Amino acid sequence: MRWKEQLLTLTPYQPGKSIESVKKQYNLEQIVKLASNENPFGCSKNVLSALQSHQPGFAIYPDGYMTSLREAVASFLKVGQDELIFGNGSDNIIQIISRALLHPGANTVMATPSFSQYKHNAIIEGAEIREIPLLDGQHDLEKMYAAIDENTNVVWVCSPNNPTGTYVPESKLTPFLDKVPSDVLIVLDEAYYEYVFADDYYDSIELTRKYPNLIVLRTFSKIYGLASLRVGYGVANRSIIQALEPAREPFNVNSFGQVAAIAALSDQEFVQDCKKKNRQGLTQFYDFCERHNLSYYPSQTNFVLIDINADANQAFQFLLEKGYIVRSGSALGFPSSLRITVGSAEQNDGVLKALGEFLTQQNTAKLKLN
Numbered sequence: 001m002r003w004k005e006q007l008l009t010l011t012p013y014q015p016g017k018s019i020e021s022v023k024k025q026y027n028l029e030q031i032v033k034l035a036s037n038e039n040p041f042g043c044s045k046n047v048l049s050a051l052q053s054h055q056p057g058f059a060i061y062p063d064g065y066m067t068s069l070r071e072a073v074a075s076f077l078k079v080g081q082d083e084l085i086f087g088n089g090s091d092n093i094i095q096i097i098s099r100a101l102l103h104p105g106a107n108t109v110m111a112t113p114s115f116s117q118y119k120h121n122a123i124i125e126g127a128e129i130r131e132i133p134l135l136d137g138q139h140d141l142e143k144m145y146a147a148i149d150e151n152t153n154v155v156w157v158c159s160p161n162n163p164t165g166t167y168v169p170e171s172k173l174t175p176f177l178d179k180v181p182s183d184v185l186i187v188l189d190e191a192y193y194e195y196v197f198a199d200d201y202y203d204s205i206e207l208t209r210k211y212p213n214l215i216v217l218r219t220f221s222k223i224y225g226l227a228s229l230r231v232g233y234g235v236a237n238r239s240i241i242q243a244l245e246p247a248r249e250p251f252n253v254n255s256f257g258q259v260a261a262i263a264a265l266s267d268q269e270f271v272q273d274c275k276k277k278n279r280q281g282l283t284q285f286y287d288f289c290e291r292h293n294l295s296y297y298p299s300q301t302n303f304v305l306i307d308i309n310a311d312a313n314q315a316f317q318f319l320l321e322k323g324y325i326v327r328s329g330s331a332l333g334f335p336s337s338l339r340i341t342v343g344s345a346e347q348n349d350g351v352l353k354a355l356g357e358f359l360t361q362q363n364t365a366k367l368k369l370n
Helices: 005-009 017-027 047-052 066-079 088-100 116-125 141-146 168-177 204-210 238-247 255-264 267-289 313-321 344-368
Strands: 083-089 105-112 130-135 152-158 185-189 214-219 231-238 303-307 335-342
Touching: 005 116, 017 141, 017 231, 017 313, 047 255, 066 083, 066 255, 083 088, 083 238, 088 116, 088 152, 088 185, 088 231, 088 238, 116 130, 116 152, 116 255, 141 152, 141 168, 168 204, 168 267, 204 214, 204 231, 267 303, 267 344, 313 335, 313 344
Parallel strands: 105 130, 105 152, 152 185, 185 214
Antiparallel strands: 083 231, 214 231, 303 335
């Protein structure tokens, strides 16, 4: 087989361990998964009701234009229906953008560490990748701009950023958008947008009207609690959407996902409640870090990256055997850190108690060595 050479250097995306596999492996009755930034409070009751009454006809393809969902999102965001593109999660739109714009001879600029799929898809398309290290956990927009040249086709800005949870304030974002050449697509990935509470965050939808080379990505997988149904969308100038649509595969959002997303969007009270509980949960993690003198990045998301001053893989394994699945920072560019999803108050207490046991064990070992 004459595979693309770049494929031979890639490994598939490694999802977090499943609950069932951990139960079997360690003979545990209860597992708390805090690794994939899912909503611990599930989804709106509106979603369950809508799905129960939905009778799609399994032999019939879903609406390829996503007509009802398109109308609902357009109305909610106050944008034109032709300013939207939908995907099988926002990851799918990242793939569509990469397929449409990246190729050998072109380059793409991104922060690092950031969401892995920007780089992954760029490698598949054979584009040159220009990675700019984070500065104190945040995008270094000045160096990202300096990396742009006449062959740059896409710039990725993940705000809030995964895995640090930091965001780009409006005072830094708009000057950056002003400078980026108009023939370079800027992708503003806002998968965690609904969790943001910073006062100096920008109105990204309004920015798409000012900057015709900007596309904003959002998802129903996070605060809306529809991760298993895979629905994401992009908002941009209609000319961008028209150019991207041919690269989108037909029927890429299933019927159940479309129905669930419409129902989820209708329940903003649920969204606000989850946002409130998440902020309370973040405080639990911050208080723990202060007590144990651990550094962390203040987060605008539903996860927190904590530097535990120890081997992240060891801590991951320790917590795993206690029944808590978290994300080791070793695969994210932070080998001494853990990325932990904010759960319910009870789940947070449990994982932090277990992490405290790990830290005590580590300190005892260090004292013995000394």
